[in-house]
Amino acid sequence: MFGAGPELGLLLCYSYVCQNEIPRNYNTMRLPFFSPEPLLRLLRAKKIATLPELQSALGSDVPLTVFRKLKELGYRTSYSHRGRFYTLDRIARFDEPGLWSHDSVWFSRYGTLVDTAEAFVNSSPSGYFVAELEQALHISVQDPLLHLVGQQRITRELVSGLYLYCSADAATRLRQLRARRAPPSAPSISDSVAAAESVSDELKAAIILFYSLLDEQQRRLYAGLEALKLGHGGDRRIAELLGLDPHTVAKGRRELLSQEAQRGRVRQAGGGRKPTEKKRPQ
16 A cells, blocks of 8 residues: 555556556557458369468468368368368268268368277277278378377277277177177178279289189189179179189089089089009010
């Protein structure tokens, strides 16, 4: 508390100067106003854009200003290309798994690559091996998966010598592991060909490996079975995939339909080289 001495006089003098002597009409810096409309027009035209493109369209070099305007519109960041591309919620058309792409740039309903990988692993009925998730997300996922494991957001278990990435929820993880440890079935060409015109490289490699382990009769019958599943044109399509003569596929198909196949017989009776008699010395 000031007394009634010189201190009080100084205080009253300072107050008077502050209120009356400093001009009230000095210039103040006014921030420029930016409308989000230029960003909307750019993204409607191009669907996706980088930050420099957005800055140029808005007329501002300040990234924070661009993001404020994008937030007004509702935006998404790509999970591929290190998050360098942006789009709007109203532009992205996500498929059933929650992904959308334009010009090979991928966006996710779940946000970042880490969050997307977590969502896919948790919702999968059988978990994911690295190669499977990379095929689903179209991008390398090794580092994001290890990051999620380190944060205990997902887990991993050794299955057939490979790490299977599973849900952190114990009940879900148990179901995923049971699904993976069920007896395997032969890879089906027809299922993939019926769903799309091309077979993925990974599936094709698995089919060719499986096919190479069969004997001559089993190969023919396997090809015939897959052709039967496809129906019209199946002989030709299976022959092209396996590198067979279509007549060989057709023969396997006919053997299955007529039930002429015999267990343990690879060649027809009488086929192969003629046996030679061993001559006795005179």
